[in-house]
Amino acid sequence: MDSKLDRRQLLKVAGVAVLGASLGSCARATSPSRHFAKVNVSPERVIRTTVGLRPFRRSGFRLEVERFDETTVVHNYGHGSNGVSMSWGTAHLAMEEALKTGETRAAVIGCGAVGLATARLLQRHGLDVTIYAKDVPPRTTSNMSAAWFSAGIGGDTDMRTPAYLAQQRRAARLAHRYFQDLVSDHYGVRWIERYALSETLPAEPSSPDPLGDLAPENVQLGPGEHPFPRAYARRFWTMLIEPSRYLDAVLRDVLLAGGDLVVRDFDSLQALLALPEALIVNCTGLGSKELFGDDELIPIKGQLTVLLPQPEVDYLIGASGLSMIPRQDGILLGQTWERGESSLEPNATEAQRVMDGLTQFFADME
Numbered sequence: 001m002d003s004k005l006d007r008r009q010l011l012k013v014a015g016v017a018v019l020g021a022s023l024g025s026c027a028r029a030t031s032p033s034r035h036f037a038k039v040n041v042s043p044e045r046v047i048r049t050t051v052g053l054r055p056f057r058r059s060g061f062r063l064e065v066e067r068f069d070e071t072t073v074v075h076n077y078g079h080g081s082n083g084v085s086m087s088w089g090t091a092h093l094a095m096e097e098a099l100k101t102g103e104t105r106a107a108v109i110g111c112g113a114v115g116l117a118t119a120r121l122l123q124r125h126g127l128d129v130t131i132y133a134k135d136v137p138p139r140t141t142s143n144m145s146a147a148w149f150s151a152g153i154g155g156d157t158d159m160r161t162p163a164y165l166a167q168q169r170r171a172a173r174l175a176h177r178y179f180q181d182l183v184s185d186h187y188g189v190r191w192i193e194r195y196a197l198s199e200t201l202p203a204e205p206s207s208p209d210p211l212g213d214l215a216p217e218n219v220q221l222g223p224g225e226h227p228f229p230r231a232y233a234r235r236f237w238t239m240l241i242e243p244s245r246y247l248d249a250v251l252r253d254v255l256l257a258g259g260d261l262v263v264r265d266f267d268s269l270q271a272l273l274a275l276p277e278a279l280i281v282n283c284t285g286l287g288s289k290e291l292f293g294d295d296e297l298i299p300i301k302g303q304l305t306v307l308l309p310q311p312e313v314d315y316l317i318g319a320s321g322l323s324m325i326p327r328q329d330g331i332l333l334g335q336t337w338e339r340g341e342s343s344l345e346p347n348a349t350e351a352q353r354v355m356d357g358l359t360q361f362f363a364d365m366e
């Protein structure tokens with residue numbers, strides 16, 4: 001007998017019998033007509049390896065106003081592993097603080113996802129905006145992102161305050177809403193199914209997730225209800241962003257709306273405060289460590305091995321230490337997390353672990 005068939009039959013019997021009550025019936029299973037194309041993982045298909053440093057901040061992103069004599073600085077940085085996702089949300093909060101100053105001109109420092117969203121929202125409220133940045137797309141950390149929408153809380157659990165959590169929830173909800181307006185080929189944003197895989201049934205949360213509705217059609221699937229070589233799969237819909245197309249499109253919007261872009265590296269706070277604008281929104285990510293002496297900022301190095309694109313692959317997976325993100329500019333394989341590591345050199349050991357793990361994964365997939 002075919003061993004795959006054997007396994008599938010076994011899983012069906014075991015899965016439905018044992019899990020019936022907790023998981024519901026097979027009505028939740030992926031539809032039999034749903035085809036899951038496998039990723040063709042092989043070293044010959046690798047087109048690049050990218051490395052980026054996530055701007056992780058121990059107590060979560062910083063959205064705060066600081067005054068220096070005549071200049072008001074609104075901080076908007078430290079988004080860790082969710083900066084592309086959260087960009088429009090914290091940009092909205094930063095914009096609210098900026099409007100309170102009554103200024104009509106603003107300097108936005110930083111041209112990654114956070115700076116660009118902030119610049120656009122200030123422009124939409126009538127401000128003249130100049131972006132100053134030492135790196136512009138495609139050379140920002142935001143370009144190195146996997147860039148699927150995740151409303152992750154950010155920060156270390158023991159450092160988050162209730163006020164931060166409230167702010168984070170508001171920002172996540174705003175960001176999710178803003179991104180929905182950008183779903184299009186033009187911005188490179190689309191809806192896609194994500195499967196979070198595990199060998200054990202995830203524990204039921206003690207209270208409902210306050211942001212649960214940002215992951216629509218969230219269903220827990222059991223053995224036999226999905227094709228993946230792990231026992232459990234939580235399925236939901238999210239948005240996937242193509243960073244190179246998206247960042248270019250938003251930068252173009254900033255320029256079309258009359259904004260300016262100045263390529264400039266600020267090597268001190270004094271240099272920054274010498275700008276003519278009395279309102280500065282600081283979106284420098286990891287750059288704030290030096291510029292504002294923020295010792296809470298820590299780089300978390302992440303790298304992605306990118307394979308030739310496969311347009312037929314239309315789902316994301318995340319499986320403890322492994323992930324696959326099918327973008328139009330390539331199939332991204334991850335994931336790696338090196339806390340405190342600031343080298344931009346690819347880590348060969350991690351790259352091998354990811355390649356081996358995902359080669360096995362897709363070989364075992366039904």
Ligand SMILES: Cc1cc2nc3c(=O)[nH]c(=O)nc-3n(C[C@H](O)[C@H](O)[C@H](O)COP(=O)(O)OP(=O)(O)OC[C@H]3O[C@@H](n4cnc5c(N)ncnc54)[C@H](O)[C@@H]3O)c2cc1C
Pocket residue numbers: 051052053054055077078079080081082083084085086109110111112113114115132133134135136140141142143144145146147148149150264265266267283284285286287288291301302303304
């Ligand atoms: C491998 C990997 C995968 C990721 N996956 C995801 C994901 O799936 N979803 C998600 O939401 N996020 C993801 N992230 C995280 C995301 O990339 C970051 O949170 C995000 O890019 C931060 O955006 P930013 O605009 O704050 O910073 P950046 O993109 O780093 O932009 C900072 C800007 O500030 C400028 N700057 C800094 N210092 C100075 C200075 N002194 N003078 C002038 N300019 C300065 C820089 O030049 C740059 O223009 C991932 C990151 C990595 C590395």
